[in-house]
Amino acid sequence: MKFESKTLFTFLALVFSVSTQSQVLSDSFLIDGNYRTFHFNKPNNIISNKNLIFVLHGSGGNGIKSMKGTTKLMALSESENLLLVFPDGYEKNWNECRKNAPAAANVENIDENTFFTKMIAYCVDKFKVNPSRVFVVGTSGGGHMAYKLAFTMPEKFKAITAIVANIPDTSNMDCIEKRNPIPVMIINGTSDTTNPYYGGKVKNKGLVRSTDQTFRYWASLVGYSGEPTMESLPDTDPTDGKTIEKYTYKEKMKPEIVLLKVINGQHNNPKDIDVFLESWSFFKRQIESK
Numbered sequence: 001m002k003f004e005s006k007t008l009f010t011f012l013a014l015v016f017s018v019s020t021q022s023q024v025l026s027d028s029f030l031i032d033g034n035y036r037t038f039h040f041n042k043p044n045n046i047i048s049n050k051n052l053i054f055v056l057h058g059s060g061g062n063g064i065k066s067m068k069g070t071t072k073l074m075a076l077s078e079s080e081n082l083l084l085v086f087p088d089g090y091e092k093n094w095n096e097c098r099k100n101a102p103a104a105a106n107v108e109n110i111d112e113n114t115f116f117t118k119m120i121a122y123c124v125d126k127f128k129v130n131p132s133r134v135f136v137v138g139t140s141g142g143g144h145m146a147y148k149l150a151f152t153m154p155e156k157f158k159a160i161t162a163i164v165a166n167i168p169d170t171s172n173m174d175c176i177e178k179r180n181p182i183p184v185m186i187i188n189g190t191s192d193t194t195n196p197y198y199g200g201k202v203k204n205k206g207l208v209r210s211t212d213q214t215f216r217y218w219a220s221l222v223g224y225s226g227e228p229t230m231e232s233l234p235d236t237d238p239t240d241g242k243t244i245e246k247y248t249y250k251e252k253m254k255p256e257i258v259l260l261k262v263i264n265g266q267h268n269n270p271k272d273i274d275v276f277l278e279s280w281s282f283f284k285r286q287i288e289s290k
Contacts, residue, residue: 024067029118036115038087039063041074043127051287052083052120052129053280056094056142059103063088066142069269073276080280083127085119089141096144097151097167099174100206112145113153120156132158135283137276139163140195140267150182150218151175159183159255159286161279164195164267166214172206183255183286184218186211187275189242189265215247215259222257224249233260237271244272253289258282 028037043050053073057066063086067074074084093103095110105112123129134157138146143165150160152175159182166188167173188211190197199210209217219228233244247259260278262270269275 024064027122029115029122031111031114031118034090034110036088036090037063038085038119039067040083040085040123041077043083044078046128047081048128049130049133050081050083050123050128051133051283052085052123052135053283054116054119054134054136054138055084055086055276056136056138056145057086057089058140058142059089059094060092061089061142062092066139070276072274073280076277076280082280083123083129085123087115087119089145094141094145094148096141096148097173097175098144098202098205098208099168099172100204102204112148116149116153117156131156133287134158135279136160137163137279138165139269139275140165144168148175150184151177154178154180154182157182159185159283161185161187161275161282163187163269163275164189164192166195166197166199166208166211167217169199169207169209172208179221181222181255182218183257183282185258185260185279185282186215186218187260187262187270187278189262189267189270191264192267194267211259211261215257219249219257222249222255224251224254224257228257228259233272235272240271242270242272244270256282256285256289 023042025042026039028035055066066086090105090110093105095105095112124131136146143162146160146162147167197211228247228249231246235243242264245261249257
């Protein structure tokens with residue numbers, strides 16, 4: 001398979017350190033006149049059935065900066081047969097589903113679906129990624145992009161995690177929803193003023209639904225009803241004033257839907273868990289449940 005891509009660097013001068021040094025490579029695709037770039041840790045061994053995880057930055061960020069929080073997950077790349085890919089949004093933002101978002105990516109209706117389709121094909125071809133083991137972790141605006149992928153091309157993804165993000169209100173939705181069930185994990189803080197836990201306006205980006213409505217949207221696609229199971233996660237950092245409640249819908253042979261409710265959590269990652277390791281544990285369960 002040939003790709004219309006342009007290598008930005010044979011390798012970056014940047015060396016991303018985990019337990020050992022990893023070489024970070026960059027590449028791009030020309031889509032509708034724009035080069036869309038992405039970065040990834042070069043695997044030491046190319047083994048079949050590799051798991052692909054896209055890590056999506058928040059609004060105003062970029063792929064390289066989003067690597068910083070994934071140190072512990074990247075350290076597992078070889079043992080868990082992972083390929084981590086860090087795409088760049090268009091002009092630092094994603095064309096996600098919030099109709100009122102003023103970013104150029106949204107205004108120009110940038111073709112994100114083609115970008116992700118090409119990246120998946122690239123990774124399958126070059127690194128033996130199993131196309132049925134493709135996952136997404138997105139934070140803030142990246143969480144909204146993760147939702148968009150689950151809305152519009154769920155057949156391409158095994159599961160997603162959205163962090164500090166609620167789905168748009170129906171009045172603010174401009175994506176066509178396929179409404180296919182897919183495993184989803186949500187990690188939201190109750191004191192988040194940027195992504196309001198209980199729903200409402202997100203600055204100049206329109207309305208979002210509450211976290212409970214977002215959680216139950218994905219659960220309803222699977223057919224879950226009634227109340228989810230709840231457990232309290234260990235409070236590993238009792239000095240931060242935050243605790244985490246885990247709500248789960250899970251039945252055999254059905255997609256799992258999880259909400260991690262961070263009590264007093266704000267618009268950032270909680271310290272009691274590593275959100276990327278937690279996401280990988282969630283993703284692995286979806287592989288093992290089949």
